[in-house]
Amino acid sequence: MKRVVFVLLLLLPATCAWAQIEECGFFKDRIKALAESRGAPRQPINLDPAEQLLSPGLSVKCYAAYVAGLNGLTRLKFSEFVKKFEGSRSDLQSGTSGTGSGSTTVAALGPAARVLSVAAEYGAITQAVNGQVVTIRGNLAGVPSALVNHDIFPYCIGAEATNAFCIKGSMLSLLRHVSFGVSFDMSRETQTTASPSGAPASGGAQPVTFTANRNDISAVSARVELWNRRDITSSAFIQRWKEQVGAALNAPSEDLLKAAGTFYDNVDMLPGYDAWHARHVELVRQAAATGDQQAIAAALDSALRGFAALIPANEFATFQDNAAKALASYSRFFAAQDELLDSLNTTVLSLEYTNNRPVAQPQTSNFRLIADIPLAMRTKLVLNGGVTLYDNPGAIAATGVSVARLRDALVAAELDQSLGESAIVGPLVFSLAGYFQYQHSPAVLNIDPLNPVPGVAFTGLPSGITDVFASTGNIILGQAKLTFVPPGSGVKIPASVTFSNRTELIDKPTWRAQVGVTYDFDSLFALLK
């Protein structure tokens, strides 16, 4: 019975070998070269396309794909496609990009986390009240990446995968340009008590009502990279790549060396391999004499079936398993290589939309252009320009405060200097930033006695007032920031000191300190499979 099954397995290549030949770039290139040369031997022998075609050492990938497909094996070990995401990068925007409560940064950075990041920040930049905000940022590429990582779809491997239902690197690269964020204002997680109306003013136990405020979302945002320039021929890019490629691809390269090497050793030790090679090189050469690519492909098809027949029946399963492992290691390698190329610093221009829902203030929409410009190996410049609009100025006007839709306009610049050894990725980054905000309409505060604005106390305010507004005035501030990035941890700790001529509410110069901690789940996800 075993023998019957094995014979049937050997018959299957008649149908799948064509597909493998068609889809394998290595095979196609040699077939074309053979047709052009009509099979004439080339010297030296290592330039001969017939010799090359039947040398598995030159394309373990194509031979492994052929062996793996012998019994329709399609479910490769894609669970091993885990990619190494850039957990140690400090140039990703993880926290809130606004400058209000719970922000530690003046200028929003260009790139976002590859999958998901969480940032907890305490402080304030342009607002008068410190706050604690937790921001979750994600990337649209995270979902398909997870599908790949969980065996649902494979990662496409170049031209060979054109017929497969797989996730293409180009699609992931495109999706990586779109990110989203949600900020939660943890200071709103408060409970307030109120005496019911009609309760006695004093004396004895009184019933109270507990009001839990669960409306914690302080901002939602979406960002799209409009322009991402990577010139692979520029000396600066090549220099960065050379500096990082060894470390970034160390594990995937080692994995590929081991897995593809094991499959190659299997092939190299096949009994009758040398005779198979010599016989089929001649047959391929004869087919090539016609100049017909179909005839050469048929000869290769025959050679591959002969190659499969060399595999001893009792080693067939091991052979296929090693082929599958080799293919999976190719996928991991290509994914990591593309990941590195995508992660190298480039000039990035992004547009971000943020819907702000600050506590006790009207909702606003902020549109911000972000330019992320590497200046040198360890230095980059970030420029921001944007406007903030009141979502519903009419509703504000109904309360007696007249405001225009344009609330403010801002420009900001930040210079980042890595103090570590590996470019802008850290492990320590010193930043200097400047920020200018033109306050066109005043900041408005909603007054609710049951839910007072944390940290704000009004004195002498007439009763019955529900809205107050601050005097307008341009805000100018400067910031010094140090971001500590423990290597390999996925954690970043920014701490900054900011001086401003005023805040949105208080017309007096202030010094403030901000601190945060962010965790990049990218590196954690890489360990899940």
Place this chain on the structure above:
Amino acid sequence: MPCRLTPVSATSFEGPANQPITIVTKDHIGVVMIAKAEYAGSQLVPDGTAVSELTFKIAPDAKTLKMVFVFTASMSGVGELRESAPPDSQFLIDLKGDDPFKAIKIIGKSA
């Protein structure tokens, strides 16, 4: 100094045992470097690095040189692996970004 390797097949090369040879990558599309190289039981590229040139001694008998290449142009990258013996140089194998693993045999012949 003349090159020491003589091709005997598309992936096999003969050379004098115990003599050093230098192999180098040559770029055609993008930059190509050697991330891993294993030969006669030794790792020729230090961990965490990538190199464009390797020098090692030819081991006696037939030993496989397994290599993994990295490309700035990812799967579109093209280059070649050459033996370098200035001013001489010779082609060994093609390198393509969509086939980053290569295995060749080096047969060390005793004098």
